[in-house]
Amino acid sequence: DTAVSQTPKYLVTQMGNDKSIKCEQNLGHDTMYWYKQDSKKFLKIMFSYNNKELIINETVPNRFSPKSPDKAHLNLHINSLELGDSAVYFCASSPGDRNTEAFFGQGTRLTVV
Amino acid sequence: EDQVTQSPEALRLQEGESSSLNCSYTVSGLRGLFWYRQDPGKGPEFLFTLYSAGEEKEKERLKATLTKKESFLHITAPKPEDSATYLCAVLHTGTASKLTFGTGTRLQVTL
Numbered sequence: 523d524t525a526v527s528q529t530p531k532y533l534v535t536q537m538g539n540d541k542s543i544k545c546e547q548n549l550g551h552d553t554m555y556w557y558k559q560d561s562k563k564f565l566k567i568m569f570s571y572n573n574k575e576l577i578i579n580e581t582v583p584n585r586f587s588p589k590s591p592d593k594a595h596l597n598l599h600i601n602s603l604e605l606g607d608s609a610v611y612f613c614a615s616s617p618g619d620r621n622t623e624a625f626f627g628q629g630t631r632l633t634v635v
Numbered sequence: 636e637d638q639v640t641q642s643p644e645a646l647r648l649q650e651g652e653s654s655s656l657n658c659s660y661t662v663s664g665l666r667g668l669f670w671y672r673q674d675p676g677k678g679p680e681f682l683f684t685l686y687s688a689g690e691e692k693e694k695e696r697l698k699a700t701l702t703k704k705e706s707f708l709h710i711t712a713p714k715p716e717d718s719a720t721y722l723c724a725v726l727h728t729g730t731a732s733k734l735t736f737g738t739g740t741r742l743q744v745t746l
């Protein structure tokens with residue numbers, strides 16, 4: 523059983539397109555996250571949701587919009603994709619917003635051409 | 636702002652050759668220090684959480700220790716399957732949880 527699953531695993535798209543990445547966790551966790559890992563492997567938080575409520579919104583362009591329909595799902599929609607958006611995006615979850623033993627998905631490699 | 640620095644950037648060991656990875660941090664009010672392992676093409680896998688200076692945790696050939704300024708991940712008699720990137724992250728006191736990661740140490744263990 524996959525604990526945190528993301529789809530798709532790979533995404534290649536043209537500049538200017540809009541795309542979404544989906545994430546689901548079956549761990550019963552209250553908090554979910556989106557992280558971005560750049561080409562130098564640096565992992566940086568983008569967003570965090572606790573029980574469907576946005577609690578962290580780092581300095582991310584507003585072309586990125588997270589949506590949490592329920593506490594087991596956190597999707598990431600990206601408008602007007604740019605070359606610089608190319609990276610690996612990781613979804614993660616943890617039991618609560620004060621207990622950050624986070625479990626990560628396998629990542630979505632986004633390539634914008 | 637929280638800062639996490641890991642060294643060395645890359646480390647090559649022979650099987651059985653023990654060594655340590657370093658994670659130095661500057662954070663206002665440490666709430667926890669985390670070690671993760673990341674294999675190529677996969678997400679980070681949780682290894683340890685350390686909460687206070689002097690704490691130690693062990694798992695197989697890995698042992699993590701914590702002081703007020705840094706953490707070490709000691710690898711005893713490593714095997715090729717220990718090859719991976721090891722990431723350190725800190726969590727500081729505040730209203731919301733936010734892991735701040737270091738850039739990792741890429742470990743290669745050869746026969």
